[in-house]
Amino acid sequence: MANRPALSTAEGGEADARSKISDSFSFLDVLHANQFEGEFVEPQHAEQVEENFYRGAPPNWLNFYISEQAVSDGNATPFIKRDGYETLKEQIHLRRKGPGTSTIKLFHQQGCGGTTLAMQVLWDLRKTFRCAVLTGSTLDITKVAQDVVSLFTAGSHGHQKTVLLLLNDEFIILQDRIMDEIAEQDIEIDLPVVILLNCVRSSDGIIHQKARSYELKQKFKRKMRKSIILKKSLSDREQADFDMKKEELGRRFGDRCKQFHGFNILQSNFSQAYIRNACATLEHIKRINKPLKMQLAAFLCLLNAYVPGSYLLESQCLDFLRRDKFGHLSLEDQMQPFSHLIVTFQQGERSEKKVCMAHNMIAQCCTELLANAGVTRSDTTRHFLNSFCRSYVPPYLLGFIKDMLNKREITVIEDPTHGIKEWKEKFSRLIQDITKREDEGNSLSVLIMASNKFYEVSLFPQTLARFYYIQLEDYYNAEIWAKEAKRRAPWSSFVADTLGQVHKSHLKKMPVYTRPSEILQLAQKAIEAFEDEEKLAKNEHAKGKQGDGNVKVLRALNTRGLFGYLEVCSLLYDHLIRHDELWKQVLTRTMSLDSVLKSTGDRNIVRFKELINSLRDLVEKRFEFFDTFLTYSYSVVKRDDSSYMSRKTIECYKKYVGDAEPNDQLQKAFHKLKQKLAVTSPGVLSCLERCTRSDTKDIAVWWREICQHKHSATHALLNYVLANIMLINLKEPPSSSDYQSSFREKMPLAPEMQPKFHMLALLLCWPTDGEHELASDLPHLIQNILQSYEQEYKSLFQSRYLRPIFFLGPGQGLNRFVHRRNLEILWTQDALEDPKTNWRNDDIFTDPTVQGKLLRIEGIVQDYRLYATFGDTEIELDANRKDSLWKKGHVFFYLGFTIGGPVAYNVHRAEERLLKTFDNETDSSQWTKLKPEVEIMEEVHTYSLQSESGKYECSESALRWVCKETVSFRYQFSSWERFMRKPVCMDYIPAGPLMDIKVTDGKLEEVRLPH
Template sequence: MANAITEELSSLDVVHPDKFKGRVFDREKIHHIQANFYKGAPPQWLNFYLAEKNGMPFVKRDGYEKIKSLIETYQTRRTVTMVNLLHQPGSGGSTLAMQVLWDLQKDFWCTKLATNVVLDPNVIAKDVINLVTKQNNTKNRRKPALLLLDNADMLKDNLSKTLKKALFDELNEIDNSLPIIILNCVRKAEFTERDLNNTVFLNAKLNMEREMWEKEEFDQHHRSVMKQYENEHEKFHGFNIIYGDIDSAEYTANVCNVIVPPKIKRRPRKDQLFAILALVNKYAPGSDFLLDQCEKFLQKSPSIHRQPSFEEQMGQFSDLLIAYTNFETNTDYVCVAHPMIANKCVQLFRDHGLSMGEVTYLFLQNFCAKIASPSLMQTTKTMLTMREDRNGDKDQFSTLIQHISKGEGKIMCTRLMKEASTIFGDRPTFPQALARFYYLMVDKSLPIIEKDYINAEIWAREAIRRHPNNSFIMDTLAQVHKHHLLHYMRRKYCPSKALRLAFLAIKAFQEEEMAAEKEEGNEEVKDGTVNISPTFNFLGKLGYLQVALQGFVSDQNVNNDWCDVSTHKNIHEGLGFQLSRKIRKIMRNFEAEVNTRFEFFEKYLTYTKPDLKRDDPTFIREYADKCCEKYVGTPPRVLKMKFEDKEIEMLETDVTTLTDLQGFLLRQKTDHSPELYHLHLLQANKGQDLSNVVMKMRQAYNTMYEKFFRSRYLVPLYMKSTKGWQTLSELLLQPSKLEKGACNDPNETEGRTGPDHRDIEECLMRIQGRIERPIVLAFLEDTVIEVEPHNKEQVLRNGAISFYLGFNIKGPVAFNIKYEHSG
């Protein structure tokens, strides 16, 4: 029955007790499959099945119990929740995640994404919902869904986030509450946050940080492996490195001693192939190669004679590689046994003078040029363009490009990115990265080499040609002109040329702004030809202000001329008179243009932030504020500036008091703007139709701001308290504290506490309401109004509730939802 339910779910690979029913494997086949896993092949459901069948189940790793406990807790929540597993390359994170699913398959519909499918969040969400709802037509006990995303964000940007939203939307469509838990397994080189309640961390330094109980289990399992595979276990590098009773660094060095100084010319094909495999597995962990591609690379020419096996052809390198079968697709692959081995081999190759740039070029020419498959494109993108995120700041370039640039120079980097741009001729990513490399690698302390900026412009325009009217792609061209201008104005050059560069940058940023205005959010797109983006691109507006502010960075003559023209002084004299009418027209409108962008950022940074836990970089507000001061006048000081109060722990909103808020709203209001209706509410007259005010507030928000704010977190501006309306700053409270004590489990008692401070809790007014999924209603002053839940995971079922009532720019928000007991 389980097979009948899951056979139509094209995007999912479902594991269930009957998955391998009827499959017969002979002893030799079982031995080979499990030996490959211990060598380092990626885990598959079959590995867990055979391990149990052989009486050698895998060790339940450190972190296993926490993940399992979180999942079992979330299964009562009848909504979409997420558990994160962050694991360093080679630490066994994927195996741990699949082990949890394997052990929970009787109580959950356990599934992961199928191999080689189009990663469309909407399709995946529909399949997950169908998987759960089809239980209505079976006699099986209703079970929640448990979905594993194994490093999915590396395959498609922000897949975990967009999929979670798609699942919420699907649940609302069927008007039902079903527990769906996402186990988001993410490979990360570095960990920064370690205090997240729903996150488990798995470190690669296994032998140094192993719990005693885990080590004992590994010791016992190791003895069983040695007994069953007595002639092979020394080559089980994947297992031995994770085992932890050895020094993994010393072990890796020993097994990699087959790397000897390579021949620079006429290197054997096996040496070339192994260098490629090691390089790719280091800089794009988790990548693998098709076995038949590797075999074709080894064969210089077709032969009618029997070819040696792949292992025989690879010679001394064969022990460091695994050729394995993916039983989901029945396809054979090759990979390096462990990321630590790949890292060590690449280090040795570099120490012996082998050019990593040449190895990368060899990979592009021999594995990508003839068959530019989606998986190879993604691997190449990871190697050449994927920038590491370190504490919220991204590296300028990918790790590989940084290493090659430092060791082999700029020319090799540009050669590689040009080659990738040619091979993947329809992709804008590679020419965009190449343009960035050209303008960012210029030494600003030296005189300008115009060729660098010309090349940057050429490749930026090529990226735009491949993906027209995409504002994020267009931003690269604008950045080229901006950096050219900044470089030029470091020295005393011709003022007219500086103004020409400034005009080019401003024009490019304006075109980027227009493209951003036309882009739609994912949820709004019906026409496949429309550019989509989950977030609004404000970089054009910011870049415009950065170029405008450049006229004031020094007292050089060129800047004085720029100042005169940009503020339309002496426009008919000297330099200004030489400018074309088009440029002078733009300059005359400069003050208004700057003010418009300042007002945008003032609202954008006050009403929203990237998400609940992160703030926007302070330099955005600094540019907007300083530019307004230079061109328009002293900006209003209604709000505290975050960058001026670095020593003060700021709350979730910049608004300090209700008076400040009302002053800000008054300045921003227009006819039929959401600010206007907020003022009506804050200055409420008894007898006004609150439901009508709230409805118009929401409609005005959708008209004015929805396109710009999209998926950003809307900051709560004020709350309903026993003293009336108050800002969060006045209450000394943050949204995260408001949610503490929320009763997420319908069966949970109300014995939990609310916010941290009793006096704050007493100031808040608890509002009565009701959930009629997916709608949340509030009963306020003899009026029923619709409110948004601050935490959708608290909307579990229909019923009477109570909550704290707050407002963001869109309208009313329900915090700390608790179900009321009937009777």
């Protein structure tokens, strides 16, 4: 009799999972602790499941159970453990000691066994964790979070157990949603809620980049790794295991194991010779009179070669073959002599049987062999669309076709000069291969057929329009198909973007002799297309905000229309000034349009007078949007905010600001600020990233001049104060000392004022180091900025990460505010490097030089909330990482300020200090703590200490030393950089912060480094 399904518990036992909970998971396939135990598995069925797996079918839980039983019976060798297996298990176990939620990624190349490895780890840990697989892809992150928490808490309080969740997608905000759900349900936890195992199938280029990145950076850091990499190559140990397993399979299955292509490809270390030999039956195929089985094999090859994880249903294959006189036979019999290359499998008792090629490398090889024989990729694609897409097309198959014809891969290369470079390919791999190996006409034919066949889908005409304008530079047909895509999805801003891109590309390619009126006409079409996209993007964003309580992932605002607008304006500017330099003055509005009418003789320009006069203001408005957008926030998707976007918006803005200065003194100051990109608060706050020291001094002077004007607005004073903080961060004296009191006179601020005012008010009123009593109503100031942010920016930034602007450091007045750029320079050790620091993961705070710049603040965590403590007063703060609030108690953190309010970074407990004391000496009473004298010169801290005979510990760094006589010494934290470049150090790994210690008197018997 089968055992009841059970879940593992915290005590190592099992809890009954028959309750409604176990059947209520919408998105989780739960692996029970006692899966299959007590069940009778028919030997014939077990053998078939095992054979299918070795032939190339995806793994299922029964494979691991069968293997486990065979090993225990002494009938088989263990399931092969790839080299990443032990590392992955170790990393998962390390995370059991960590925060409420954590992530480990497994990057793998297609067909190298990545999914099998991930499932094998889950199977082996099913009694240690509550294991589950996220089924399908969903945007309903809230429901996924609810399922995870329900699995974590299934049973009584004592039965809580950490969930190990396998997912094939990167749900970036899932961790925060899970902690929100825990807090909402008021669940007390004393162990991690979930460990997310992201199994990410990646291209060869990305795998190489990840492996290289690990070699250069990851091994220098702590034991905890962010990712494991599995490649298409076997180590000597793995090869020996595969060879042993091959002998065993030969004894058990005889000649049948020759067709175990899924296994044999790995055992042969992905040998191309083995693959060619396996595909030999296709080498002599003729193009004409292809039997149905040959056509079906070609379809499967094409799908599996270009769409990982794709398949056809067995019923669909049989329906296709029924037109043949042998249609009454089984699929395997009908597909001879190609049957050994094809696998039929079933995932779940209720699901239909699926058919695919044994391995993607076989699919690729067969596709190439067929193409060499005249059965081209384009012919096969067209034939497939005609054969399988006649009437109703099931969603899964439409998804595969969309990926095959439209999905563009990310390419990664290592540039010796600029480091890692990555970009999105222009078209899908299949379309690129057809274009390269056949011709553009066949690519066009395939896309036209798909567009006509799927007459309601906008994606195919969109790709077709892109092919026309990018590949063929046929802007007439590109416009037709872009408009057709818009007709099919009139609500989509992303579809609308294509029409704007068509016109923009056409404008870019216009010959130099084109008349100004023609240039303006095309630019107007492009601008109108991008303005339409902007309206649709706002509508999409507004609808996403309105929700029904079951919040899904809020889609980020599509800013391509805004950016496209600026690109068009930049191109228009360049085209027109090639005709006549007078256009510079016209476009910057320092000269009227009449002045160029005479010189060009093109009277049609007058029709565009309204457009020309509006450009400068609209360019400035869009630039200021991007400056705010990128200064205060960044995308959680790495590629969305490229430095290219920032560079291009600045380039366009400067063109339309121009060089001509106004006569009015006040307007002249504003114009200079525009030229230095510092006419807004975000611009002033970005001075350290894009202005020289001299420019920053000038910016402070110009804002002072504006402030001194009798009609100056409050925002001028705000920007003047911010400019002075920038100067202080450059170790320059402020331009005046009266700015603080002037701003304080404006307080209390009206609640409806913009968040930037409330942020500065918070900075000025925050208690200084050692101040335990609050000098102002801090909770009220925090409430003001939260409310102001809610009204001004929350909907805009809700799907983005708020960048910290300042951090609280030691000291008094404005000297204690450290701009994020200064910390980024310390972290990257490169002032010229693009500021791409990932503030979300808190890694930057592991650097001792960064720590030395910041003030360590005490607080307390209770009920999943963080409070800063000032004497008897507690102030609630947001935490950068919600998973740091899973355990209540006293904590330490660093305080940062975003445009949304104060945020606690690197929340950690006393026992988690980043510089830990020597592990073997648990009794701290043996060590006498001494406070060092600290001397600061050019940002370098030098610590000096003197002691009598004894055992001592530095109170600043936890450095310990033992001496038998009076000793004096000093030390600094140094950079490894200059040492690691020396040949003698090349093979060594930095083991923590480097300390430069110099004894000035006496002798040290022992020195114990803090790490």
